Amino acid sequence: MGHGGVILDLFVMLAAAKVLGEICERLRIPGVIGEMLAGVAIGPYALGWIHPGEMHAQIAQIGAVFLLFTIGLETKPREMLRVGGVASLVALLGVAVPFAGGLLVMHLTGHPVIESVFVGAAMVATSVGITARVLSDIGMLAHRASRVILGAAVIDDVLGMLVLAAVASLAMGHIEWVRLGLLFVEAIGFVVLIAWVGSRVASRLHRPVFRMKSRRPGFAFALLLCLGLSVAAGKVGMAAIIGAFLAGLALAEKKEDWDLGERIEGVSEFLSPFFFVVLGMEVNLSAFNEPSVLGLAVLVTVVAILGKLVGCGAGAYRLGFMDSLRVGVGMIPRGEVGLIVALLGMQTGAISNAVYGVVLFMVVVTTVLPPFVLAGLFRGERPESNAAEPIGC
Amino acid sequence: MGHGGVILDLFVMLAAAKVLGEICERLRIPGVIGEMLAGVAIGPYALGWIHPGEMHAQIAQIGAVFLLFTIGLETKPREMLRVGGVASLVALLGVAVPFAGGLLVMHLTGHPVIESVFVGAAMVATSVGITARVLSDIGMLAHRASRVILGAAVIDDVLGMLVLAAVASLAMGHIEWVRLGLLFVEAIGFVVLIAWVGSRVASRLHRPVFRMKSRRPGFAFALLLCLGLSVAAGKVGMAAIIGAFLAGLALAEKKEDWDLGERIEGVSEFLSPFFFVVLGMEVNLSAFNEPSVLGLAVLVTVVAILGKLVGCGAGAYRLGFMDSLRVGVGMIPRGEVGLIVALLGMQTGAISNAVYGVVLFMVVVTTVLPPFVLAGLFRGERPESNAAEPIGC
Numbered sequence: 001m002g003h004g005g006v007i008l009d010l011f012v013m014l015a016a017a018k019v020l021g022e023i024c025e026r027l028r029i030p031g032v033i034g035e036m037l038a039g040v041a042i043g044p045y046a047l048g049w050i051h052p053g054e055m056h057a058q059i060a061q062i063g064a065v066f067l068l069f070t071i072g073l074e075t076k077p078r079e080m081l082r083v084g085g086v087a088s089l090v091a092l093l094g095v096a097v098p099f100a101g102g103l104l105v106m107h108l109t110g111h112p113v114i115e116s117v118f119v120g121a122a123m124v125a126t127s128v129g130i131t132a133r134v135l136s137d138i139g140m141l142a143h144r145a146s147r148v149i150l151g152a153a154v155i156d157d158v159l160g161m162l163v164l165a166a167v168a169s170l171a172m173g174h175i176e177w178v179r180l181g182l183l184f185v186e187a188i189g190f191v192v193l194i195a196w197v198g199s200r201v202a203s204r205l206h207r208p209v210f211r212m213k214s215r216r217p218g219f220a221f222a223l224l225l226c227l228g229l230s231v232a233a234g235k236v237g238m239a240a241i242i243g244a245f246l247a248g249l250a251l252a253e254k255k256e257d258w259d260l261g262e263r264i265e266g267v268s269e270f271l272s273p274f275f276f277v278v279l280g281m282e283v284n285l286s287a288f289n290e291p292s293v294l295g296l297a298v299l300v301t302v303v304a305i306l307g308k309l310v311g312c313g314a315g316a317y318r319l320g321f322m323d324s325l326r327v328g329v330g331m332i333p334r335g336e337v338g339l340i341v342a343l344l345g346m347q348t349g350a351i352s353n354a355v356y357g358v359v360l361f362m363v364v365v366t367t368v369l370p371p372f373v374l375a376g377l378f379r380g381e382r383p384e385s386n387a388a389e390p391i392g393c
Numbered sequence: 394m395g396h397g398g399v400i401l402d403l404f405v406m407l408a409a410a411k412v413l414g415e416i417c418e419r420l421r422i423p424g425v426i427g428e429m430l431a432g433v434a435i436g437p438y439a440l441g442w443i444h445p446g447e448m449h450a451q452i453a454q455i456g457a458v459f460l461l462f463t464i465g466l467e468t469k470p471r472e473m474l475r476v477g478g479v480a481s482l483v484a485l486l487g488v489a490v491p492f493a494g495g496l497l498v499m500h501l502t503g504h505p506v507i508e509s510v511f512v513g514a515a516m517v518a519t520s521v522g523i524t525a526r527v528l529s530d531i532g533m534l535a536h537r538a539s540r541v542i543l544g545a546a547v548i549d550d551v552l553g554m555l556v557l558a559a560v561a562s563l564a565m566g567h568i569e570w571v572r573l574g575l576l577f578v579e580a581i582g583f584v585v586l587i588a589w590v591g592s593r594v595a596s597r598l599h600r601p602v603f604r605m606k607s608r609r610p611g612f613a614f615a616l617l618l619c620l621g622l623s624v625a626a627g628k629v630g631m632a633a634i635i636g637a638f639l640a641g642l643a644l645a646e647k648k649e650d651w652d653l654g655e656r657i658e659g660v661s662e663f664l665s666p667f668f669f670v671v672l673g674m675e676v677n678l679s680a681f682n683e684p685s686v687l688g689l690a691v692l693v694t695v696v697a698i699l700g701k702l703v704g705c706g707a708g709a710y711r712l713g714f715m716d717s718l719r720v721g722v723g724m725i726p727r728g729e730v731g732l733i734v735a736l737l738g739m740q741t742g743a744i745s746n747a748v749y750g751v752v753l754f755m756v757v758v759t760t761v762l763p764p765f766v767l768a769g770l771f772r773g774e775r776p777e778s779n780a781a782e783p784i785g786c
Contacts, residue, residue: 006451007458007633011620018613025606055451058399065400137608213418215530216662220411223663227404240400263659269609270616270660 009050010059010274016042017273030371032133035273039280052281060278061240063271064129068241069226070268071132071150072248073255074141077199080151080249083144087151090315094152094331095159097314098123098307105303106355109296114170115355118345121167122359123304125160127335127367128153129241129275134371135330140378145326148316152331154195154242158187160337161237167341171348186236191246194229198250206257218258222251223267239337283364293354297361304362305369308332326377332370334363402443403452403667409435410666423764425526428666432673445674453671454633456664457522461634462619463661464525464543465641466648467534470592473544473642476537480544483708487545487724488552490707491516491700498696499748502689507563508748511738514560515752516697518553520728520760521546522634522668527764528723533771538719541709545724547588547635551580553730554630560734564741579629584639587622591643599650611651615644616660632730676757686747690754697755698762701725719770725763727756 016038024034042049050056080087102120107113128150135146165183169175202225209221226247233243251258288294313328342359345351351359409431417427435442443449473480495513500506521543528539558576562568595618602614619640626636644651681687706721735752738744744752 006454007620007627008624010455011617011624014613014620015617018607018617022605022607031607055448058448061399062403212415214411214415214424219659219662220407224404224408224411227400227407231401231404234400261659262654262656263662266612266654266656266659267663269612269656 006055009056012042012049013038013056013274013277017277021273030134030137030375032130032137032276033368033371035276036280036283036368039277040283041280042277043281043283045284045286050281052278056274056278056281059271060275063268063273063275064241065226065230065244066264066268067129067133067272067275069222069244069248070264071136071141072245072250073252073260073264074136075147075150075245075249076252077195077249078253079142079147080195083147083151086316086318087148088155090148090152090312090327090331091155091159093315094126094156094308094312095124095163097311098304099163101303101307102300105299109299111355115345115351117170118167118341118351119300119355119359121163122338122341122345123300123307123334123362124156124163124341125334125337126153126156126308126331127333127337128156128245129335130333130367130371131330131374133272133276134374135378138375138378140381143326143378143381144319145316145323145330148319148323148327149330150245152312152315152327154191154245156331157238157242158184158191161187161239164337164341164344165237168344171344171350183237187238190233190236190238191242194243194246194250198246199253202250203254206254216259216263219260219263222247222258222260222264225250279367283368288357288361290354293357296355297358300358301362301365304334304366305332308366322377326374329370329373329377333367335367338363399448402449405435405442406431406449406667406670410670414666423527423530423768425523425530425669426761426764428669429673429676429761432670433676434673435670436674436676438677438679443674445671449667449671449674452664453668456661456666456668457634458619458623458637459657459661460522460526460665460668462615462637462641463657464529464534465638465643466645466653466657467529468540468543468638468642469645470588470642471646472535472540473588476540476544479709479711480541481548483541483545483705483720483724484548484552486708487519487549487701487705488517488556490704491697492556494696494700495693498692502692504748508738508744510563511560511734511744512693512748512752514556515731515734515738516693516700516727516755517549517556517734518727518730519546519549519701519724520726520730521549521638522728523726523760523764524723524767526665526669527767528771531768531771533774536719536771536774537712538709538716538723541712541716541720542723543638545705545708545720547584547638549724550631550635551577551584554580554632557730557734557737558630561737564737564743576630580631583626583629583631584635587636587639587643591639592646595643596647599647609652609656612653612656615640615651615653615657618643672760676761681750681754683747686750689748690751693751694755694758697727697759698725701759715770719767722763722766722770726760728760731756 017035020034020038021031025031041047044051099120102123103116106116106119131149135141140146162180162184165180166175209217214220226244229243229247230240234240288297308331309328312331313324316324316327338359342351342356346356410428413427413431414424418424434440437444492513495516496509499509499512524542528534533539555573555577558573559568602610607613619637622636622640623633627633681690701724702721705724706717709717709720731752735744735749739749
């Protein structure tokens, strides 16, 4: 069985996450921040106890998948569809405004157009994992603003995937409109298919699944659906976690029938801290010793934050000021898609090493900051306060 | 988030495990056999859908750790101590008889003494994972024979570790008795410490743990104890799964107090199939095309089976014929320790490539066969039938 190895790494990561999570909870800061700080502390740029490799990235990904699956399980599709119009507007404006802002600020600071386009593209895709975790921790997943955020994150991911495909073909020299169109149809088709017929197909499968002789057929089916739709989402160019979220949605309507008990939560609560710890391990702020690069990084980050705050907030204007603000803040975190865009740009020579560092800085700051603010914005709200109130869309 | 990769592999492994597990259950064969067959089917020597690498081995190890942890949680330490005498005798004879048998059969078939010693040593250590899973599947963990098997497996692991250390120093040219003595004291000390004071220390920690602000402190504590003692077991030279089992034992006495619900079971039920699938992926029987090697392999395997059957069965003679037989069959599976011994022997030139293949054959067959028999041996027994009946020891 080996002597330490992976088990030792898991122990160190989980122990650090729980200790710093507890300290944050006592300071009334969301525990997820403690988990990321744990990653920063034990990671290669601080104590150096753990040097993240492929295994850590994989455990982190599995953790993110199960986190979004349990979030999906808590979200009734019918409630999601009721905020569909607002969520679409939030996603659209939340893609357009940061893209335009990023392009403009880069171009105005004297960077070439192609580099500016890449930075703008890297500012598009929201990473919903952190926001979902905070909303779950404070018991606000059923809140109207939360439903808008989750719905917008799904649509945002389709748009982000298209932007990624567009800049990828731009890097090759020309945009292939036919391929882009096909990708769009594929991704939209996937989301619509699962969202519309997922619940019904799952209900149909209930009887044959429970006719099986194996123990806990419902739990096994849920695991396979989660993993299967994560893989399928990847195949149509979307993030695996979006597939996992849709899988959760498909089972959410009749969750009790599937006899999942606390089993899925156990899997998610065990694995998802590794996602946040590994996120933290990648933080290396010491790379910004040069003032001019740091200045650009701060500028781009401010634009990235304002872009989502203004774009998504404006998209949600019908919900009133407070809910718009909640939606805007909840959509701020950027994730790995931004990094993929930047990496692609660097590999094709479109953006410089320094600008890659700038994008990395933006991703880290937009990921770490919002949890501090988000929980406070929901203070005093009752969890389901607006759940029954329909939104005109 | 990548496009497939680890999530795709998990999906394929789990789907194959569940499908073949279901088929086995319908044929009234333990599902774990289906999971191993799934590994054989999708592995590199059959369909070749998955080529096991480091990641697969690591997920398998984590699965085995949580399997043994949940088995430990189902086992009351007081019940274990009551069968301590019988379990010790089972472990001792279960080490001595296969060692002598292996040494003898190799020497009589004309192999040099050093090669014979290595093969004998490779036949010593029981791998309790499979047996524990079968006993858990048929609801017989509380049975007297099961408690003897689990107790003997812990002691067996201490002895197996010593034999490994002995042949390792033998391979260097001489046996370091002082180092062996220290290892023995360390391992015994570890087991006795956890088994004796583990429950009491855990009870003491209950109040401070539940004073924490984080959500589900009991679940977090259980995860950390499981991983921590697995690492510690590795540090004293034992298998990680034995540490996990002892961690489960320490919490078993007052399991309900820790508010684990079905969470830990969820983790174990998700991860442990990967252990069995990966075991199956390593099966390559086509390597035995040469009749003389196959003959030796069959001979050694028969001795390995009879060695545990007779040795462990004799150790449990006080329990009567049926329980002795159950204990004997339950102790047959050999695992990775045997392979480590053989690998060490091959690396130091003590054993040939062909004999390494023979040991591999023995490990595979002793792992795959017992589940077919074991469930049948418990047919008609009530789960807790002998739990209250004390055994003179």
